Amino acid sequence: MASLRPRTVSRPKRRPGGPSTGRRRLLWGAAAVLVVCGLLVWWLRPSPSPSPGGKVTFATGVRTGVYERYGTLFKQRLARDLPRVDLELQHSQGSVQNLTRIVSGQADFTITAADALAAYRNKGGKDASRIRACARLYDDYIHLVVPRNSPVDSAKDLKGMRVGVGEKRSGVALVTKRLLKAAGLDMDHDVHPVRKGIDTMPGLLTEGKLDAFFWSGGLPTGAIERLAEGADIRLVQLGDLLPRLHEQRPGTRYYRAAVMPPDAYPTVQRGRSVKTVAIANLLVTMDRTDAALTEGVTRSVIKSRDQIGREVHAAQKVDLRTAIYTDPVPLHEGARRYYRSAKP
Numbered sequence: 001m002a003s004l005r006p007r008t009v010s011r012p013k014r015r016p017g018g019p020s021t022g023r024r025r026l027l028w029g030a031a032a033v034l035v036v037c038g039l040l041v042w043w044l045r046p047s048p049s050p051s052p053g054g055k056v057t058f059a060t061g062v063r064t065g066v067y068e069r070y071g072t073l074f075k076q077r078l079a080r081d082l083p084r085v086d087l088e089l090q091h092s093q094g095s096v097q098n099l100t101r102i103v104s105g106q107a108d109f110t111i112t113a114a115d116a117l118a119a120y121r122n123k124g125g126k127d128a129s130r131i132r133a134c135a136r137l138y139d140d141y142i143h144l145v146v147p148r149n150s151p152v153d154s155a156k157d158l159k160g161m162r163v164g165v166g167e168k169r170s171g172v173a174l175v176t177k178r179l180l181k182a183a184g185l186d187m188d189h190d191v192h193p194v195r196k197g198i199d200t201m202p203g204l205l206t207e208g209k210l211d212a213f214f215w216s217g218g219l220p221t222g223a224i225e226r227l228a229e230g231a232d233i234r235l236v237q238l239g240d241l242l243p244r245l246h247e248q249r250p251g252t253r254y255y256r257a258a259v260m261p262p263d264a265y266p267t268v269q270r271g272r273s274v275k276t277v278a279i280a281n282l283l284v285t286m287d288r289t290d291a292a293l294t295e296g297v298t299r300s301v302i303k304s305r306d307q308i309g310r311e312v313h314a315a316q317k318v319d320l321r322t323a324i325y326t327d328p329v330p331l332h333e334g335a336r337r338y339y340r341s342a343k344p
Contacts, residue, residue: 053084094170133326164213218314239275294334
């Protein structure tokens with residue numbers, strides 16, 4: 001009878017170098033390849049571009065004006081966003097002088113009104129085709145300020161009066177001359193032009209040395225708010241001049257009808273809106289400006305809207321959707337980079 005004990009099955013012994021060892025060698029080899037590839041990728045990858053740095057000049061405007069206040073607040077913001085950039089502010093007479101400064105290389109960035117920029121291009125100004133924009137910022141509203149008891153109810157009534165028309169190379173002087181022409185007046189012959197800025201004109205009005213003055217600025221302009229605290233003044237409507245203003249094309253096509261809301265200057269307007277003319281402001285530079293720097297500046301302008309807008313209310317109008325509309329000049333390549341990356 002056969003034995004019922006279970007049979008013992010012998011298994012072959014693993015020899016050194018068998019399949020298990022081969023798999024280990026394969027794994028070690030794959031790991032080595034991965035390490036080498038990783039080192040190769042790290043070695044070949046492009047180095048990150050250094051953050052823009054160095055001294056950068058920003059031309060602003062007249063002391064106590066909106067350009068000047070905007071520049072001061074933007075300098076503080078840029079110090080956080082681009083800490084290696086040393087932003088130096090330059091005071092100026094305004095838009096017209098600002099353009100000559102960036103073209104000549106005296107300034108790297110500036111703010112200018114679209115009408116001044118169009119005028120510079122239309123007359124074939126030096127390197128006009130090389131001017132580039134970073135952003136459309138906010139609109140300037142044209143103010144005609146007179147004492148409360150003044151007989152002036154329209155720009156046509158200014159004939160023979162002493163009128164503050166802005167400094168010679170300011171955007172104020174440019175638009176004032178056009179507005180007076182639309183009113184049938186010649187700035188150099190029909191009024192007595194006083195070529196001063198917003199830092200001086202309010203004082204001259206209160207001293208009785210001016211009968212009226214024009215100003216082009218964001219709402220509200222601090223200098224006019226302060227003037228209203230110590231003087232009884234009015235804002236004269238300018239809306240009736242727009243049709244005749246547009247007849248002076250091509251440079252005047254950038255003006256649009258606008259309304260100063262009653263809360264722009266509550267103690268001055270006393271619940272009434274004022275019809276006027278507005279013009280867009282642009283942040284501009286030259287095509288030679290470094291693209292990385294321009295991209296960083298543009299980003300900071302858009303991101304700082306709320307912070308700056310708490311003090312310069314006009315800056316609240318800076319908007320990603322409208323900032324790209326910079327006619328009459330194209331966007332700088334660095335600004336384009338930012339807007340492409342910022343798309344939702």
